[in-house]
Amino acid sequence: MISFDTVTKTYVKAIRPALDAVSLEVERGEFVFVVGQSGSGKSTLLRLAIREERATSGQVHVSGFDLRTLPDRRVPYLRREIGTVFQDFRLLPAKTVFENVAFALQVIGKSRAVIRQTVPETLRIVGLDGKDKRLPHELSGGEQQRVAIARAIVNKPTILLADEPTGNLDPDTSRGIVALLDRINRSGTTVVMATHDAGIVDDFRKRVVRLADGKVVSDIGSGDYGEPVGSVVPDTGLPGFGTPPGSGTPSSSGMPSGGDTPTRTMKLPRLGRRTIEPEPPPPVGRQDRDQAGRHTE
Amino acid sequence: MKLSFVLGEIAAGLRRNLSMAVSVVLVTMISMYLLGLGLLAGRQVDTMKDYWYDRVQVSIFLCVEGSQYPSCGGKATTPDQREQVRRQLEQMKPPVKDVYYESQAEAFKRFKEQFKNSPLAEQATERAFADSFRVSLTDPGRFAVISSSFEGAPGVGRVQDQKQLLDKFFTFMNVVSWAAIALSALMVLCAMLLMATTIRQTAFSRRRETTIMRLVGASNTTIQTPFVMETVVASLLGAGLAMGLLYATVRYGVEGYLSRALLDTAFVGLSDVLAIAPWVLGGVTALAVLTSWFTLRRYLRV
Numbered sequence: 001m002i003s004f005d006t007v008t009k010t011y012v013k014a015i016r017p018a019l020d021a022v023s024l025e026v027e028r029g030e031f032v033f034v035v036g037q038s039g040s041g042k043s044t045l046l047r048l049a050i051r052e053e054r055a056t057s058g059q060v061h062v063s064g065f066d067l068r069t070l071p072d073r074r075v076p077y078l079r080r081e082i083g084t085v086f087q088d089f090r091l092l093p094a095k096t097v098f099e100n101v102a103f104a105l106q107v108i109g110k111s112r113a114v115i116r117q118t119v120p121e122t123l124r125i126v127g128l129d130g131k132d133k134r135l136p137h138e139l140s141g142g143e144q145q146r147v148a149i150a151r152a153i154v155n156k157p158t159i160l161l162a163d164e165p166t167g168n169l170d171p172d173t174s175r176g177i178v179a180l181l182d183r184i185n186r187s188g189t190t191v192v193m194a195t196h197d198a199g200i201v202d203d204f205r206k207r208v209v210r211l212a213d214g215k216v217v218s219d220i221g222s223g224d225y226g227e228p229v230g231s232v233v234p235d236t237g238l239p240g241f242g243t244p245p246g247s248g249t250p251s252s253s254g255m256p257s258g259g260d261t262p263t264r265t266m267k268l269p270r271l272g273r274r275t276i277e278p279e280p281p282p283p284v285g286r287q288d289r290d291q292a293g294r295h296t297e
Numbered sequence: 298m299k300l301s302f303v304l305g306e307i308a309a310g311l312r313r314n315l316s317m318a319v320s321v322v323l324v325t326m327i328s329m330y331l332l333g334l335g336l337l338a339g340r341q342v343d344t345m346k347d348y349w350y351d352r353v354q355v356s357i358f359l360c361v362e363g364s365q366y367p368s369c370g371g372k373a374t375t376p377d378q379r380e381q382v383r384r385q386l387e388q389m390k391p392p393v394k395d396v397y398y399e400s401q402a403e404a405f406k407r408f409k410e411q412f413k414n415s416p417l418a419e420q421a422t423e424r425a426f427a428d429s430f431r432v433s434l435t436d437p438g439r440f441a442v443i444s445s446s447f448e449g450a451p452g453v454g455r456v457q458d459q460k461q462l463l464d465k466f467f468t469f470m471n472v473v474s475w476a477a478i479a480l481s482a483l484m485v486l487c488a489m490l491l492m493a494t495t496i497r498q499t500a501f502s503r504r505r506e507t508t509i510m511r512l513v514g515a516s517n518t519t520i521q522t523p524f525v526m527e528t529v530v531a532s533l534l535g536a537g538l539a540m541g542l543l544y545a546t547v548r549y550g551v552e553g554y555l556s557r558a559l560l561d562t563a564f565v566g567l568s569d570v571l572a573i574a575p576w577v578l579g580g581v582t583a584l585a586v587l588t589s590w591f592t593l594r595r596y597l598r599v
Contacts, residue, residue, distance in 0.1 A: 079514035092505060106302045107515035155513065
């Protein structure tokens with residue numbers, strides 16, 4: 001579905017490449033977390049996939065399109081196969097929830113009949129039933145992100161790319177959002193989500209691709225967030241192939257559960273350790289968790 | 298892309314950026330009005346040429362008692378000499394089309410009629426006028442044929458070509474017309490720069506929309522059309538107003554006033570406005586499309 005073959009991307013005037021000979025395969029129907037520090041190349045990876053940027057070298061194939069040879073005027077057809085979601089939601093403030101979602105269909109020329117049928121359907125999927133007449137500023141952050149997700153999937157794309165979709169949200173809301181992405185994934189959509197929200201990654205037990213300095217340093221089938229890069233240990237699998245690393249903490253490998261509080265408490269030790277990551281400032285969500293943790297400890 | 302959606306977006310865009318839209322309308326209007334005036338002045342010259350070159354005559358003034366012209370020798374033309382000139386003129390048809398003899402009395406009457414509002418008319422006496430042959434030519438350019446034959450002939454005081462007088466006037470009119478067109482070219486440049494600025498500003502203020510459109514796979518045409526159409530609509534509105542102004546100018550200024558005041562002169566009419574309007578409107582559309590296309594290439598990433 002998405003394939004990167006030794007892809008290097010060097011931005012103009014950059015000292016080192018943002019992506020350095022990255023090879024990566026994402027199969028149809030997969031759910032992949034791309035993790036790594038800020039500046040590790042997560043966003044560049046996603047931008048290359050939607051041809052926001054072009055690779056300096058190497059081949060990118062997405063949904064059957066060869067992005068190296070894809071002419072500019074065909075790029076819209078590629079993007080119709082891909083839904084995108086961002087940290088900052090990117091909703092149109094003057095349009096209602098319904099209009100924001102409908103906008104995505106209007107601008108690709110869908111008929112009013114299709115819009116009238118599809119948009120409410122999609123709003124139901126993302127759990128915004130009955131809020132279609134609200135304006136974005138009347139919604140909570142989580143709801144806004146749901147609108148953004150609705151807009152991303154309303155045209156039934158084969159791939160959904162999410163760049164830090166939970167970056168602005170608190171942990172509970174974040175989990176709700178990722179659970180929604182998970183549901184969308186189960187219906188057959190390939191989902192790639194860039195994040196540095198450790199708790200989310202740990203909870204959902206999906207494939208985790210870790211980037212550091214533009215390189216893939218680990219690619220684990222069903223991993224957790226693991227060590228921050230730069231720690232002594234080299235990548236491979238060490239942070240545990242689906243099992244908690246060394247720590248005696250029981251059952252953090254437990255399946256994602258709705259019960260937030262217990263999960264949070266159980267994971268405390270690991271989370272505490274991970275906060276050493278110096279930059280960027282940890283997203284709000286994690287801070288909350290850590291503070292909550294200290295309390296309980 | 299549904300038409301109603303596009304139209305809605307265009308209307309919303311114009312409304313949101315009303316002051317810029319109004320300035321594009323006004324600058325386009327002024328530049329197109331000037332251009333229209335320049336073009337009309339040019340057409341006025343043509344109209345007058347058509348009108349006057351049919352009527353221009355070569356005047357062969359004869360001598361009267363006390364004429365200063367050397368060929369007269371201070372004596373009046375004798376009837377024999379006069380007949381001689383007339384015969385010679387009659388023989389010169391084709392180049393000569395018509396010959397008309399204007400007597401001293403007629404010349405005086407015509408003068409008084411022409412200057413009836415001026416004190417000159419009261420001071421003039423019949424004696425100050427010479428009788429003359431008024432010769433119209435089939436080709437008003439062939440004045441030399443007449444002047445070479447009659448200049449200095451016995452009994453002929455002076456040969457005068459009205460066309461030369463007219464040409465001075467036409468040269469002046471042409472200068473006016475070109476000046477107006479040059480000025481309007483400058484204004485067109487202003488209009489183009491203003492359109493470009495407006496588009497830049499609009500592209501910036503609408504970058505959220507365009508970013509989303511790009512992400513969800515809207516075609517370049519879909520993304521750019523509203524910008525282009527807004528510019529086209531605003532500038533066409535300006536050009537339309539300019540044509541309206543021009544129409545009013547001709548209707549009330551020229552047809553309603555000038556042609557009534559100066560009955561013996563042909564003026565441009567509404568048909569001339571109608572003749573230049575399609576070119577002006579078409580030109581403005583092309584200008585708006587080109588300007589916005591160039592600007593969008595630079596300032597709107599698609």
